[in-house]
Amino acid sequence: MTKFIFTIVVAAAFICLALLESQDSSAAQDSLARASDPTMITIGASRIEVTFEAGSLNLSHDKILHWITTSACAVRTYYGEFPVRRLTLIIVPVPARRGVIHGVTFGENGATIRMYLGQLTSEAELHDDWKMTHEMVHLAFPSVAREHHWIEEGIATYVEPIARAETGELAVSSVWRDLVEGLPNGLPGPDDKGLDRTPTWGRTYWGGALFCLADVEIRRRTNNRHGLEDALRAIVVAGANIEVEWKLARALQVGDQATGVHVLTELYERMGTQPVATDLPALWSQLGVEARAGTVAFDDHAPLANVRRAIVAAAPAAAR
Numbered sequence: 168m169t170k171f172i173f174t175i176v177v178a179a180a181f182i183c184l185a186l187l188e189s190q191d192s193s194a195a196q197d198s199l200a201r202a203s204d205p206t207m208i209t210i211g212a213s214r215i216e217v218t219f220e221a222g223s224l225n226l227s228h229d230k231i232l233h234w235i236t237t238s239a240c241a242v243r244t245y246y247g248e249f250p251v252r253r254l255t256l257i258i259v260p261v262p263a264r265r266g267v268i269h270g271v272t273f274g275e276n277g278a279t280i281r282m283y284l285g286q287l288t289s290e291a292e293l294h295d296d297w298k299m300t301h302e303m304v305h306l307a308f309p310s311v312a313r314e315h316h317w318i319e320e321g322i323a324t325y326v327e328p329i330a331r332a333e334t335g336e337l338a339v340s341s342v343w344r345d346l347v348e349g350l351p352n353g354l355p356g357p358d359d360k361g362l363d364r365t366p367t368w369g370r371t372y373w374g375g376a377l378f379c380l381a382d383v384e385i386r387r388r389t390n391n392r393h394g395l396e397d398a399l400r401a402i403v404v405a406g407a408n409i410e411v412e413w414k415l416a417r418a419l420q421v422g423d424q425a426t427g428v429h430v431l432t433e434l435y436e437r438m439g440t441q442p443v444a445t446d447l448p449a450l451w452s453q454l455g456v457e458a459r460a461g462t463v464a465f466d467d468h469a470p471l472a473n474v475r476r477a478i479v480a481a482a483p484a485a486a487r
């Protein structure tokens with residue numbers, strides 16, 4: 168007995184309408200011991216086919232589909248469009264665990280995300296989750312040679328919180344607080360040989376995010392007309408996503424063409440094979456970001472305060 172249920176889900180009401188198409192309404196409500204039929208989520212011109220592998224979850228499928236939709240809307244908002252036309256998303260229940268445990272994104276046989284979700288996960292934990300958005304950001308960049316893995320993780324690390332702030336999922340102050348706390352992990356250590364040759368955790372995730380501070384330089388050189396967002400959108404528009412392999416240099420050139428300045432290529436020439444120490448305290452001062460007891464305060468009179476405001480534009484109040 169198959170029937171189609173159409174539900175409009177307004178996840179980020181001001182920007183992103185999604186259409187849920189479930190093949191069995193009762194199955195979508197239950198925690199199932201068996202694998203489910205796929206549920207389709209439509210995000211703009213893209214479709215996400217969600218499958219639940221066998222196993223128990225305390226949360227209803229509807230709650231989990233809402234989390235997926237909210238994450239997809241954040242990524243769509245940052246990139247202008249969801250980065251792949253079709254995504255297979257597999258939820259893998261993990262017995263007796265709680266929280267969003269781990270995600271993996273593949274592109275070889277069509278864009279696919281496997282997300283491992285604890286059986287005991289609460290709705291609040293899904294609301295606070297960043298991992299689904301992180302994995303979806305991976306869809307928006309081509310596969311590059313293994314030595315450049317830092318750019319894939321760096322972009323996901325840098326873009327994920329900005330995207331969630333743009334749809335009101337995350338406070339702007341949280342984005343900057345996490346950058347202030349996290350980016351020092353990406354600074355080169357004594358034996359560092361550059362991003363391509365130092366595949367440590369810190370240099371891969373946060374070193375890659377330090378590279379993404381190209382955002383500041385692009386905006387400074389273009390009087391805030393362009394940012395990293397324009398470069399990353401252009402790379403997707405040029406046909407690159409997780410399903411294709413590109414040379415890193417090509418992706419950076421396409422990004423640079425979109426902004427009209429050569430920040431990405433120049434930065435890669437500096438940071439790829441040699442350690443570059445970014446002066447983070449000076450950067451925060453220029454941007455007007457001041458760490459204060461677990462949060463940040465903003466100085467709107469700082470020289471690059473307008474750049475800071477452009478990087479993480481607050482979502483309209485109605486969406487919060």
Ligand SMILES: [Zn+2]
Pocket residue numbers: 301302305319320323
């Ligand atoms: Zn990742």
